[in-house]
Amino acid sequence: MSIVIAIDSFKGSLTSMEAAEAVKAALLDYGMDNAITIPIADGGEGTVAAFLAGGRGEWIREEATDPLGRQIIAHYGWVEEDKIAIIECAAASGITLLKEEELDPWEATSYGTGQLMQAAIAKGARKIIVGLGGSAVIDGGMGMLEALGATFFDKEGSRLKPNGASLGKVASISLSGLPDVSIEVASDVTNPLLGEKGAVSFFGKQKGLKPEDRAAFERNMEHYARIVAGAVHKDCSGLIGSGAAGGLGFAFHSFFPSRFSSGFDLLAEKINLDGLIRNASLVITGEGRMDEQSLHGKVPGGIGKLAKRHGKPVVAFTGKVDIDANVAKREGIDAILPIVNGPMSLEEAMEHAPALLYEAACRMCQLMKLTFD
Incomplete structure (x- = not known):
């Protein structure tokens, strides 16, 4: 047998x-x-290990920040011959990095994921595969984008902290620092950004969002989506996977040439x-x-x-x-x-x-x- x-x-x-x-x-x-x-995964924890199991790549160690801004050591995968980086958002923005009592989507940021991406780009990455499972954030990708060179401002022109609490305050975005890099998104989530099945309503509870805060957080995300749509001249909030990883999927749809695939399908094919x-x-x-x-x-x-x-x-x-x-x-x-x-x-x-x-x-x-x- x-x-x-x-x-x-x-x-x-x-x-x-x-x-x-x-x-x-x-x-x-x-x-x-x-x-x-x-070894198998669906875009969440274990995705890098599964991709590297064939022995063609290596683990790269980097300093980054966790969802609450604390310094940690995180790892991503690197395939030198293809100049491909494989990054799990869970490595620096993951829910397992926080204790249950620390979960706070108002404060949590995806900045650490952006730091890993920036490190891979500096290493010469031509393509980045990003697994979107297991995040602790609902920041619409603000943290990741800021680490890559974007800047968010309120209506007074003051720079905003890139976290969930700032979603409803964004009035303008500077995109001049964003890199030109191809992104392949590996995700098991097909949810849109907004609505009943969206990043806030569907996934908020598991990331520490209190039921009484859900409506306000959703309004803030709707506001953020409108500002982003105006900045990039397209509305990606309804696209498949835009609700993944607290809106990181939305950020990839909106700001980068991205291809979304099932993390499981990507690995199964490989x-x-x-x-x-x-x-x-x-x-x-x-x-x-x-x-x-x-x-x-x-x-x-x-x-x-x-x-x-x-x-x-x-x-x-x-x-x-x-x-x-x-x-x-x-x-x-x-x-x-x-x-x-x-x-x-x-x-x-x-x-x-x-x-x-x-x-x-x-x-x-x-x-x-x-x-x-």
Whole structure:
């Protein structure tokens, strides 16, 4: 039996490869030594590692600022022969960089993401691939743009701090410093910037936006979108993916020659995942939490669609199940196996994730032995 293991990261506890190796260890312990582990991502955490897995590129270390402006060390991927940089906005603007009590979209900025992009441009990047998953910001890309040379002013002509609190104050924008660089955006999010499914209303809560602040924040984002549309002579707020990463998608649509692609699709094409799944007997995937979003643009849903095309069974491991099994089955996920083995807090589950995933994979192997022996 040939097995393909392609599991997304369990945010904050396991990288894609660590998760895959935990499952593979269980398979080996049960005499199944024909498993292939594949690092995979959807544009969020783990995207750079997945792109560099083939060995053609290297990790580059840079100083940057986190969403609250604190100095950190962040990394991006670099492929010298093609002059391509691969950057995760989560590396410097990610939600995992903040404690839960620190989440504050009024103050948070994407400036650190812009710093990584600027460093890549200085290194000679001809193209930048930016993964937009896992951000802590809703600043419409103001921070990223300022780090790259744009400047935002209020109606008095004073320079604004590039964060969520400034969205409603922007009166004019200076674009003279922006670089000319090609951007490929890798994102699992297709949401527009504004409205019920937009950056504020749909994603605000998980980034710390209080329910009573949502209407005001949305009005500020609407104001910002109008100012940007006037500056670039086009309105990109309704374009697919403009709501990704708190409006970073909108900024890329508006200010750069950008191509938007599913992060999963980009990686799947690079590693010929379709061919690997076609030749497999079983496919194993998963992520930290399985819900309806898991089936649309994220790794489990992408794996499920490819496997369904070739009639291959799929097992998904997860920390938490928030989806109906029949819905998942229709999308190609045949079984969802939670890794938690008893009552425990989220912190405990994350701390012990490697062991929990290994044990869950062992339980799967026991069932497989009963079925096939």
